Amino acid sequence: MSTPQDATPLTTHIGAELPYLRRYGRALTGSQKSGDAYAAATLEAILEDTSAFEGNIAPKTALFRVFHSIWDSSGSRIEDASDGLEAKAQAHLSRLTKNTREALLLRSLEDFPPAEVATIMQIDLSEVEHLLSVAEQELSDAIQGRVLIIEDEAIIAMDLEALVKSMGHEVVGLAPTRTDAVEMGKKERPDLILADIHLADKSSGIDAVNDLLGHFGEIPVIFITAYPERLLTGERPEPAFLISKPYVEDQVRSAVGQAMFFSSTETLKA
Known part of the structure; x- marks a missing residue:
């Protein structure tokens, strides 16, 4: 047809x-x-x-x-x-x-x-x-919570931090590597994880997220990638939330707002 x-x-x-x-x-x-x-x-x-x-x-x-x-x-x-x-x-x-x-x-x-x-x-x-x-x-009024940002580029990490804070959320850490992300996440359990995929030391944001989900169980995650279609093949477990790089502010606001609806932690204010 x-x-x-x-x-x-x-x-x-x-x-x-x-x-x-x-x-x-x-x-x-x-x-x-x-x-x-x-x-x-x-x-x-x-x-x-x-x-x-x-x-x-x-x-x-x-x-x-x-x-x-x-x-x-x-x-x-x-x-x-x-x-x-x-x-x-x-x-x-x-x-x-x-x-x-x-x-x-x-x-x-x-x-x-x-x-x-x-x-x-x-x-x-x-x-x-x-x-x-x-x-x-x-x-932004509906739910506020705690966010861990996994991002190795300092300028992008700070931009995301400012954006997330402007929505009323608390940022519990900026992690440039898998090791840092796991350490920060276990110390300050987040309600939401915002993660880049490729990190500076060639570690993986996906691996960092899997480590934290294995430790805590269900936490909503937003992945940032220049190739979102590669994570939507249907061939393996896939993320619910994706932001395409380069992102714009409204995309981050929208994705964070949606993802926060699916957090089960008691620290959320609803």
């Missing part, structure tokens, strides 16, 4: 954008399982009906619009939310203005212009602008 926009097969368009749809689904739900379930349902719906890709709509916008139709029809529910992190997140989400997180993620994390956000969510542009104006404040 082909798109009306050009001669490129629809499957090629979808394949190119699928990693980013999966990233969005995970950020929205806080879970690899739930996010991928919504992405899979989106693909099934497209196989049954490709009409969403007709007309002048861009393939990526059409793909995300089908996702949103399914998300809305499900009641924006997180699967298996009877207990644990998902249940805690669902309780927090119920207190937010409807659709604020969706609009913020589409605009900041996925970089859709407001007009395309309106197309995806099937709402008026004026409503998108209103949702964006309240989303960041609601998220």
Whole structure:
């Protein structure tokens, strides 16, 4: 099957954008399982009906619009939310203005212009602008916690520290290596880990995170990488939250706000 926009097969368009749809689904739900379930349902719906890709709509916008139709029809529910992190997140989400997180993620994390956000969510542009104006404040007010930053570039680490603090969170440490990260993390248990992947001493931020998760159990993590699609292959356990390098401030704010919903530590103020 082909798109009306050009001669490129629809499957090629979808394949190119699928990693980013999966990233969005995970950020929205806080879970690899739930996010991928919504992405899979989106693909099934497209196989049954490709009409969403007709007309002048861009393939990526059409793909995300089908996702949103399914998300809305499900009641924006997180699967298996009877207990644990998902249940805690669902309780927090119920207190937010409807659709604020969706609009913020589409605009900041996925970089859709407001007009395309309106197309995806099937709402008026004026409503998108209103949702964006309240989303960041609601998220920062909803939960505040303790953040460990694993980043070997000093300027970037300080920039992230200032940004996280401006959202009302406490930074418990700036770790440039795996060894430093594990030491700081065990000393000052964080509610959220913000981690680069490649560190200065050639150690791995992924290894540092795995060490801390092995010690503490569940802690939400945001990974920073120049190649997010390489961590969204479906071939191994994958992170729920990814920020692409080079990042912009709104991406970090959005991802931190979403990830904090999925922390189970008692130090969170909700």
